[in-house]
Amino acid sequence: xxxxxxxxxxxxxxxxxxxxxxxxxxxxxxxxxxxxxxxxxxxxxxxxxxxxxxxxxxxxxxxxxxxxxxxxxxxxxxxxxxxxxxxxxxxxxxxxxxxxxxxxxxxxxxxxxxxxxxxxxxxxxxxxxxxxxxxxxxxxxxxxxxxxxxxxxxxxxxxxxxxxxxxxxxxxxxxxxxxxxxxxxxxxxxxxxxxxxxxxxxxxxxxxxxxxxxxxxxxxxxxxxxxxxxxxxxxxxxxxxxxxxxxxxxxxxxxxxxxxxxxxxxxxxxxxxxxxxxxxxxxxxxxxxxxxxxxxxxxxxxxxxxxxxxxxxxxxxxxxxxxxxxxxxxxxxxxxxxxxxxxxxxxxxxxxxxxxxxxxxxxxxxxxxxxxxxxxxxxxxxxxxxxxxxxxxxxxxxxxxxxxxxxxxxxxx
Numbered sequence: 001x002x003x004x005x006x007x008x009x010x011x012x013x014x015x016x017x018x019x020x021x022x023x024x025x026x027x028x029x030x031x032x033x034x035x036x037x038x039x040x041x042x043x044x045x046x047x048x049x050x051x052x053x054x055x056x057x058x059x060x061x062x063x064x065x066x067x068x069x070x071x072x073x074x075x076x077x078x079x080x081x082x083x084x085x086x087x088x089x090x091x092x093x094x095x096x097x098x099x100x101x102x103x104x105x106x107x108x109x110x111x112x113x114x115x116x117x118x119x120x121x122x123x124x125x126x127x128x129x130x131x132x133x134x135x136x137x138x139x140x141x142x143x144x145x146x147x148x149x150x151x152x153x154x155x156x157x158x159x160x161x162x163x164x165x166x167x168x169x170x171x172x173x174x175x176x177x178x179x180x181x182x183x184x185x186x187x188x189x190x191x192x193x194x195x196x197x198x199x200x201x202x203x204x205x206x207x208x209x210x211x212x213x214x215x216x217x218x219x220x221x222x223x224x225x226x227x228x229x230x231x232x233x234x235x236x237x238x239x240x241x242x243x244x245x246x247x248x249x250x251x252x253x254x255x256x257x258x259x260x261x262x263x264x265x266x267x268x269x270x271x272x273x274x275x276x277x278x279x280x281x282x283x284x285x286x287x288x289x290x291x292x293x294x295x296x297x298x299x300x301x302x303x304x305x306x307x308x309x310x311x312x313x314x315x316x317x318x319x320x321x322x323x324x325x326x327x328x329x330x331x332x333x334x335x336x337x338x339x340x341x342x343x344x345x346x347x348x349x350x351x352x353x354x355x356x357x358x359x360x361x362x363x364x365x366x367x368x369x370x371x372x373x374x375x376x377x378x379x380x381x382x383x384x385x386x387x388x389x390x391x392x393x394x395x396x397x398x399x400x401x402x403x404x405x406x407x408x409x410x411x412x413x
Contacts, residue, residue, distance in 0.1 A: 005030055008410050009148050009157040010128075011135045011178070013040035015396055016382025017163035018119040018128075019403030020410070024161070025126035027411025032157075033123065034150060036134035040123075041116035043165060043174060047354075047396065052112030055086040055400070056393035057103040063397065067389040068195070068253050073362040074387055074398060077370070081404040083397055093118040104393050138162075138181050138378065145377030159377045159410040161370075163403060166356025166383040167192055178384035179359065185375050188361040190386045194353035196395075197252045198244035199265070202343040205238045211306050212237040217268040218247040219339070220254060223261055230254040233271055238306070243342065246391070249354065252347060253390055263344040269302065269337045279334050286330075290323040297322045301337070313340055355395050359386040370406035381406040 006029040010017045013035035024031045033040075047053065056063065060078050064071040087097055087105060095118050096108040107114045123130065133150040138160050140146060147156040164178030179189045213236050220230040236245035243265065255263060270278050282301070289297045295318035298307045311318050314333045316325065350356060360380050364373055370385075372378040382399040389395050 004413050006158045006411050006413070007156070008032070008159045008161065008407075009034060009135075009155065010161045010163060010407075011138075011148070011181070012163040012165060012382075013037075013120075013123075013130060014163060014165050014382065014399065015041070015044050015119070016165075016384075016399040016403035016406075017161070018123050019400045020161045020163055020379075020381050020407035021123050021128040022119075022126050023404045023407030024411045025123075025128055025407075027408055029159075029407075029411035031128045032155070033128050033130045034133050034135045034148065035130060036132070036151075038132055040120050040130065044119075044396075045112050045116050047112055048106065050112050051106050051110045052115045053104050053106055053391075053393040053396065054090060054097065054115060055083045055105045055397040057083060057087070057099050057105050059083075063394065066392065066394050067387065067398070069357060069386055069388050070362045071387075073365075073367050073385075074401065076368045077401040077405040078397070080408070081401040083393075085404075086397060086400050089400075090115065090118060093122055102392050135177070135181075137184065140185060140375055140378070143375050145375060159379065161379040161381055161403075161406045161410055162360075162384055163381045163399075163406075164384050166353075166359060167350050168194065168197075168353040168356050168383075170351050174356075174383070178380070182360045182364075182380070182384075185372070185378065187364045187372060187374055190358040190361050191257075192350060192356055192358040193257060194347045194350040195253050195357040195388050196249045196354035196391055197350075197352055198239065198348045199242050199248055199252060200345040200348060201242035201265070202345050203242075205242055205309075206240045208238045208306050208309050209240045210238065211303055212245070213267070213269070213303075215271070216247075217271040218251055219266040219268070220251045220344075221264045221266060223264055236267075241348065242345070250391055253357075253388070255344075255347075258344060258346050260345075261343075265342040265344055266339040267342070268339060275334050275338060278337060279330060282330060282333065286322045286325070290321075292322050294318055294320045294322060294325060310336060310340065354391070355383055355388045357386075357388045359384050362386055368405075369409035370402055371409060377410075379406040379410050 010033045165174035167176045217233045230251045234247045236247040370379045381402040
């Protein structure tokens, strides 16, 4: 073996770890990937509801606008391995891709497993050795990497790339090991917060769980500043604990740590209608059912299951006859339909989040290499770093880009 060839350990065979392995091999290194699960890409296989939103088809500057935490840190990695590079990479491995609404890129097959298998095959073809062993610790001496200790023994390595994922979906293996490895070596880890996660409400929504809303607008109001920090139209649903669905997951990215009274969610059931037009519509509906009880007169406006909830929020007695409803009461109904308030109690647990906000502090890493500033030969890639983005393929692209950069640099002398 050439004495300059680097012997590299990669901890974690997710998207960042496998991409790091491929690029380290391309750089001439000898690579061993340690994966504690019985198979690679366990979390990757369930992303995008099993379809895998591989990347987002946009330019670098647009991409960085969709990164929530520390976008400037990612400038070098996205420049080195762009969204276009990701598309070319997978198409080169024989995976056909397609672009859907919001520039989201998926495999034509709609099977995340195709992405997992393409990455695994590339790792093996380029020469990665994949071991199903749990890494217990990283061995360092005088702030230099010396090897790893696993469940089966101790191995010598010149470089180690930590690509363990975050703390979300622990059943897939993301149990926070990477944060521990960092802290054990004096590397700062910022506070971990769930991101892209459902929200719990103080209101009891158990009676309306399962109700799905389409073409509604969700707003999140910061009650301290009275500013709307999120506003978007789309789909959401009610659960036994509160609210979930695409709109809610996106909204959660904009929210800081939740304390009582900080955030209110506002649902506009009829975003296409202004208040005056909606009032006219309600008058028209009411005129056709004057002798009905109020609770039975909203079927043309709302899904039947959610009507009792809206009636209660409106403050109008359910048994009030439609022909007895006053103008003021009607205006109260319009207000609720345009901005039904839900008080946000908390994020759902981090284990239910799609990604983890927080992680290895970017101040601890060299952005052009992903190497630790404190420990020579120790690199980090993917979700374990304090970088996260909105839904739409951005987070997977971060994994691919940081993984490729870490692998390339770890292989260099």
